[in-house]
Amino acid sequence: MSTQIYQLHDEGTQATIQVFGKLDVTTCAQLKAAIDDIVAQVPNRWHSIVVNLQGLDLIDSSGVAAIVGLYKRVRGNGGQALVTGVRGQPLQVFQILRMDKVFGLS
Amino acid sequence: MRAIMSGAVVIQLSLPGRLQFCDVARRVIMESCKLVGAVDDEELAGSSPSSLPSAGLSGGLSDRYEFEDRFTLEFISAFSEIYNNIALHAYDGMAHGTIDFKVHIGSDRLIVEMSDMGKTFDIDAVPVPDELPTGGMGIYIARTMLDELEYQPGPPNRWRLAKYMASAQTAEPARESAVHE
Numbered sequence: 001m002s003t004q005i006y007q008l009h010d011e012g013t014q015a016t017i018q019v020f021g022k023l024d025v026t027t028c029a030q031l032k033a034a035i036d037d038i039v040a041q042v043p044n045r046w047h048s049i050v051v052n053l054q055g056l057d058l059i060d061s062s063g064v065a066a067i068v069g070l071y072k073r074v075r076g077n078g079g080q081a082l083v084t085g086v087r088g089q090p091l092q093v094f095q096i097l098r099m100d101k102v103f104g105l106s
Numbered sequence: 107m108r109a110i111m112s113g114a115v116v117i118q119l120s121l122p123g124r125l126q127f128c129d130v131a132r133r134v135i136m137e138s139c140k141l142v143g144a145v146d147d148e149e150l151a152g153s154s155p156s157s158l159p160s161a162g163l164s165g166g167l168s169d170r171y172e173f174e175d176r177f178t179l180e181f182i183s184a185f186s187e188i189y190n191n192i193a194l195h196a197y198d199g200m201a202h203g204t205i206d207f208k209v210h211i212g213s214d215r216l217i218v219e220m221s222d223m224g225k226t227f228d229i230d231a232v233p234v235p236d237e238l239p240t241g242g243m244g245i246y247i248a249r250t251m252l253d254e255l256e257y258q259p260g261p262p263n264r265w266r267l268a269k270y271m272a273s274a275q276t277a278e279p280a281r282e283s284a285v286h287e
Contacts, residue, residue, distance in 0.1 A: 022171060025190050026125050058171040060186045061243040068238050089171070089179045096250045102238060 005030050008038070015046045017070075020055035023063030023090075031063075035070045042079035049074045054085030059093055068099070114210040114217070115141070123203040123222055125193045128186065131207065132171075135185050135218065138209045139178035142216050142271060181216060181269050184251035187244035188220065188265055196224025196263060206262075218267045226259035 005027050009016040015038060023031065038049060051067060053059075059067075067083065074081040083103040086094055094100045119134060121127045173179035189205070197203040203224055210217040232245045249255050254268035 024128070024186065025194065026128065057173075058182075058186075060183075060190060061241075061247055062190070064243060065240045068240050072238060072240070089173055089183060092176075092179060093183060093247060096247060097235060097239065097243060098237065 003027075006034055008034060010046075013046060014048045014050060015041075016050040016052055018052045018055060022058045023056055023066065024058065024060040025062040028062045028066045031066050032069075035066065035073070038070070039073040039077060042074050042077040046079065048080035048082065051081070051083045052085045053083065053090055054087065056086075056090050057088060059090040063090075064093060064097065064099070071103075114212045117207070117209040117211070119207040119209070120204050121207070123193050123197040123200075123205045123224065125190065128189050128193070131189055131205075132182055132186060134207075135209065135216075136171075136178055136182055138211050138218075139181050139216055140174070141211050142177070143213050177216075177269065177271060180251040181267070184248040184255070184267060184269075185218065187248040188255075188267060191244055192220065192222045192224060192263075192265075195227065196222050198225065200224060214272065215268060215270045218265075220265040220267070221260070221262040223261050224263060226261075226263055229257045 003021060005020050005023060007018045007020075009018070017034065017038065019031065021027075038046070042049065049070070051070060053067075071081045071083065083105065086100075086103070086105050091100070091105065094103065094105060099105075117134065117138060119131070121131055171182070173182070192205055203222060206221045208219040210219070229245060233242065235243045235246050245255075248267070252267055252269050254266065256264075256266040258264040
């Protein structure tokens with residue numbers, strides 16, 4: 001039984017994807033399918049994508065790769081990408097990988 | 107592998123070496139982290155069950171991962187990466203295989219030994235990840251979050267993950283990992 005780990009919010013020229021719970025090697029596949037759909041609509045439908053990780057408790061390197069992949073592909077399509085709400089264990093992982101500076105995390 | 111400290115409480119566990127069992131292993135390690143410094147052999151030998159510190163399992167487990175302290179957060183981060191490494195790479199394409207765990211809970215440290223019969227790899231050849239990596243981060247994360255990370259190719263392949271309570275405030279990379287006998 002799999003739990004839905006994300007919600008996508010269409011906010012006009014911006015979309016926000018909220019990720020919840022655990023983003024690891026066992027749950028990444030769910031997010032990757034959504035990422036493909038999101039990227040395909042940048043920049044024609046959405047100029048910017050916000051990845052909100054406020055509800056994320058646990059991330060591993062596969063989850064980080066998924067977030068980085070989304071970030072790079074959105075920007076590669078000419079859109080803006082923002083990662084917000086990172087806290088707890090995911091924040092520490094991003095800090096160790098020095099991504100906090102790239103993403104502008106506190 | 108170096109000798110484990112005497113007096114540590116040891117948990118032994120064997121799981122199928124598949125990703126689906128990572129949460130089972132993580133829960134055991136999370137609860138073990140809570141017991142670091144809270145139990146010792148003498149306490150276990152002389153106490154009734156009702157007086158023992160609780161590992162927290164009796165109240166049921168939620169789906170959430172809520173880390174109460176940095177030690178547990180860091181150990182679980184590292185452990186997840188090594189578990190995945192074994193399930194994904196060591197046992198890649200293999201229908202059967204187990205991961206054997208020995209968890210040594212000490213007064214000021216947690217040491218987890220893991221062994222598998224999967225493929226070997228050269229841990230020293232793993233590069234430091236670049237600025238925005240899309241892969242190859244697991245060993246670097248584990249080394250940074252632990253005080254000691256050792257890998258000895260087999261068969262069986264053996265891992266040793268060690269973390270000390272006093273170091274939980276830092277995030278310096280672990281000491282060099284390859285152990286050659």
